[in-house]
Amino acid sequence: MWFVWTIKKKKGNDFTTRTGEQLASEREANKFGNSWVTDKSTCPGASLPNDDSPPDELCDNEEHKARAQKMCNMMTAVEGPLSGCQPKVDGPALEKGCVEDICGVLSKDDHLGPKEKHEEAKIVACNAYTNFVDTCLEEGGILEAWRDAAKCPQIKKCPANSKYSLQMSPCPKTCGKQKKCLARKKKRVEGCECNKGYVLSDDECVKEDQCGCTLKVKGLRNTSR
Structure with missing residues (x-):
């Protein structure tokens, strides 16, 4: 199935029909x-x-x-x-x-x-x-591990200090201070979640004391140790 959407820099209007009807999702x-x-x-x-x-x-x-x-x-x-x-x-x-x-x-x-x-x-x-x-x-539904039953490939191997999660936060804690997470409206997502005591730095999970300095919202790992 192919998707077409309007580009008007407005969130929430992606599913607008030719007649202008706004569909739910x-x-x-x-x-x-x-x-x-x-x-x-x-x-x-x-x-x-x-x-x-x-x-x-x-x-x-x-x-x-x-x-x-x-x-x-x-x-x-x-x-x-x-x-x-x-x-x-x-x-x-x-x-x-x-x-x-x-x-x-x-x-x-x-x-x-x-x-x-x-x-x-x-x-x-x-x-x-x-x-x-x-x-x-x-929508806040509850599910169990489904990929094997559906014969679908697993999510790519999670990086070190993280694990696969069926229902993780869409806005994980990071080294950078996030002012606003655009995905926050989603309740849960499927993906790789950092282990307890670790935070996300780019695409790695590191201990908080390894974050070092930060630039705006992008975490930078301290490599001077």
Whole structure:
């Protein structure tokens, strides 16, 4: 799925439709994307604004549809690592978008073979799950370790003195004095969290007494020791 947004240096207006309607968030991504479609031939599965005809069916191949549903079904599972997100996230809508995107990959006529298409479909599924998890955390949902179950790659190895966290603060303590954290509106994020007693200095976790001097909000590690 491709995203288009307006550039007006205003936060909160990214999901504005062609008619000016402000949508709540990426949970209405399909409605947002369809509002900007001008040619259905270049955007399979989409529907034009004010077009009452049904969208093109991407999952007319039952085998592709079954594979896509299997890859995306954790989004609506009543049990599993993402079940705690259900009260906060529109799982059926996100799963539907995931299935349609994967069907589009598996059904498109190109030079890729079955193995390459399957790998591309896995990437699409993992991107959809990442979007699902980000929305869940932003809305205060609860989740468990999900990447292995979804067959998605783990976050890259965390640096020294830090550990992987499913729900860490979006504004970790740093060597620099932060006046304002732009991500503070998000409740929790997935990422690498510094161990207790350590703070973030650029992309490293160091003890606070190793911070040395600072310039504005950017921490500088003391290397004179």
